[in-house]
Amino acid sequence: MGDLVFPLLSGVEPHFASAGARVWVVEPLGLVSELFGHVTMADARLLSHTASDAALALHEGGEGLRFMHDWRGIETYESGARRELVDWGRRLGRDRMAQIDILMAPSNRLVRMGITVGVTAMAVLGVPIAIHESVEAMHAAGSRKRRPHPRARG
Incomplete structure (x- = not known):
């Protein structure tokens, strides 16, 4: 998180x-x-199951969950990891998600293509999702306001 x-x-x-x-x-x-680095199925499942389940346990209805991802550090990924993340979005559905924001590096074309495929799948499902290419754009989307949840347990 070098550039905050x-x-x-x-x-x-x-x-x-x-x-x-x-x-x-x-x-x-x-x-x-x-x-970051080489993203594996284990990394994807940590996000799509372990962490997601922890957030859902704190969800009391009302406003949907907001996901903000800094994925600029991804160099390569297992194709199963990409599928796992798309399936995660399908499982949650648009009713439980308020917004997904993804910060990605424009220079890695292969990773960009994989993320774009996932974003398209989410958009087809009606999930509000946006790709950003700058820290400033993520700040405009609300990244500066994210703070640890006091009841979250890892």
Whole structure:
């Protein structure tokens, strides 16, 4: 988190972590994730099951969950990991998601293509989702306001 995409999480240990993922359960309720290096099925499942289940356990209805992802560090990924993340979105559905924002590096064309396929699938399902290519755009989407959820347990 070198350029402080999520400044209120600076220095805060993630609730969940693996070799290629760090995830925080945050307020307003949702998840903040960083994926980096070679993303595996284990990394994807950490986000799509372990962390997601923790956020859902705190969800009391009303406003949907907000997911903010800094995925600029992804170098490569297992194709199953991409499918797992898309399936996660399908399982949650648009009724439980308020917004998904993804920050990605425009320079990695293969990763960009994979993320774009996933974004298209979510958009077809009616899930509000946006790709951003700058930290400033993520800040405009609300990344500066994400802070650790006080009742989250990792």
